[in-house]
Amino acid sequence: MMASLNSSQELTSNSRHQVLLTLLLGGTVISFGNSALNPAIPIFMSVFDVDIVMGGWVLNAYVLSMSVGLMLSGYLHKEFAFKPVYLTAIIGFMLGSVIGMCAPSMTMVIVARAIQGLSGGLTIPLSIGMLYQIYPQHRHGRVMALWGIVIMMSLAFGPLIGAYLVEQFAWWTLFAVTLPLSAVVTLMVWRLLPNIGSPKASKTFDTIGFVSLLIWLLALMTWLSTLKTDFYTSLTSVIKTSLVAAMFLISFMVWWAYERRQSQPLLNVRLFRNTVYLHSTIISVTQTLGLMVGLLLLPILVQEVMGESALWTGVILMTATLMSSITTHFAGKRVDKHGARDIGILGIILSASSMLLLAWCLYQPTLWLLMLIMSLQGVGVGLAYLPTTTVGFSSLAKEVVTEGAALNNISRRIVSTIFITLVTVYVAGRGAQLLATGSTQSVGTAIQEVFVMLAVILFLTIFSARRLPKAV
Template structure:
């Protein structure tokens, strides 16, 4: 039997950990109504189970570049896994909602440490011309976990006591720790690095303010409330202050000069757009299947499973094509497929079959796989290797913000537009369908606008030719 190359063991090691984090978060979405009954809590209180994870993860990510360089990427990744396991055990042993929320904050902090570092560890193990395929295979976790998470969460909460929502993480976390200790390579450390406390306070406060405002903005009234507007404004001011402050430092928390590299900046824009495409589908499709066509949660889960698998296949294919041809032959095509088939979901009628919607969603997911991770890889390849952890952190933070924005935007659009159509005496089923169709058309158009911009990105060979000798 042929021995597995060590670099692929690195991918397998980080795959276990990040898959667990993403899976656990998506598992909890369909269980919130049940948890409301268990803890006798209202929707606002129970929503903190999701909101606190998002905020904790988003505010921890900016630290990962410094921590990875100062203490070693392998060590920080393993610490993140251990913290995640502690949060999972704490969640399973919780007796009230407050301790569940605290446990989710611990899990979010762990996720913030792990996600950017995982990408840096893979980049450290592979040469630039092989990273596309490696990141494509790793990215399967990012696509499959959100698709199967709700189904698994529904099964767990339906047949097992609720603490198993947290206990299911433990075997994966232990396996991830074992594989990471055995196969991850120790990276260089820089003990002379100084911690930028002021920058940390500014960026984490800014991100936390924005993510919290978006997390609570499930309705137009909430988003336009004085508190939400103040949080969004404060977050924007703090981030602007952070950008100005970091430009004056010799050892900034995040080196923002990498945004001057066109390929990296455009890759951020593409992945942010792709995130809106991903999460608009995750939010809108269950409404279409259940509210318009009256089908079950199980059929909703069936809609996402083949799409996730096809996305994983296309992600690996796109990564391989990226390594051979460069981003211009992959990312624009992926965006056209994603945007085009998202638009096609805007023409559903009351007689549209479930199977047609399934096929359209599978095809748009194939496009997502071809544009998301390949764009990320092209962007990371364009920056110096020692800045990959920071570049990954910024990519993840911006993606997190735009994912939240996408969900908030489409949930509010759906709510407001549906109410307008009701006021015109349009039947509920037809009004719901029209509101969802319009939302898909908006999402598809937004994605397609990014197609010409994506041609700015350069591959490894082009970057070598354009760099000064």
């Protein structure tokens, strides 16, 4: 077992490789466990006889609890050594898998997902922070490219394997399948990871910031879950909805102002004063929106509109993610020498163009055309997402990279959760409106409009890419 180390001590090359392998396997477990359940939500609804609102909490519980983990990660990284925090998170993920595997009700499935999300929220920023700490800056691009490839592969094969498991075996195997690798990762963490980051002084936890943001998130998600029932019913309902939205916005601005004044905040929002980090985060958030919309609408298109098997959804997503992984590897090597501006702009253009092509494809969709367009999106994400994020993290001081990773991740998750909910509201409301006028393709038309709006949003982020440095 490695001896405990201070962050100032250098690891040998072999030790770095051992740490990298351990963190990659840990990230694989978390990412696979997340994505494998995406095609299984209809199965959960059928087995436990619940509606779509309850079924949606399989995703919402994971996202919310992951946000909590992300909020805690910066504090825990400074208060405790890396190893015990990471080990606790992996064991927590295993506990969630066991609870999910044995769950007698939908409520317990949601509890299991919440535990897994909390653990995942801790491991991701801690892993990124560790990698940035043990590798020199000129290796950051290559290391993050490898990290991105492994995570993307896990995300790619997750839905395909998940669809196969639920079709050939049972829903509980989605939880059970992660247990063997989780046990291996636990042993590797115990034996191979050093105690880098042991605290020298205690850090006050921002309890007010944590509790207020948690309440805000829970209240927001509860309110968003009710929007579908009364969004387009009357002018009065629209006004009430606007007023509630304004209240949430104002309360969030108050929380933001409070965090900026804290010497030891829950989330270090002052990092957004760094222009490079700010614009790289904007790009990563919008690229995440594109990915999440694809994950939401592609299964509907393939399985409901085209009447194909869920396995085809997995195949298309896997192909797109493989293309993204290959592109990320190329982009990671290039960003170390040439920066992320030009390559980021190209990736944004490809991602936005794929949204427009998806809107056009809905007139007469085919599996091969969908696979081609989603592969184009994968290339765009590979060029735009990780390279720009890497440059943003590299612009920060090493000691705040973990906080920067947490802020980036929680921003992506909160914004994407709100956006996806609004997309479902828009599709339902716009579809009903078009149906009332006699349209025979009401939902399809609404989905087309969503893709066009998303393309516009992505194109606008070219201005953020232009603010990134040409070389690191």
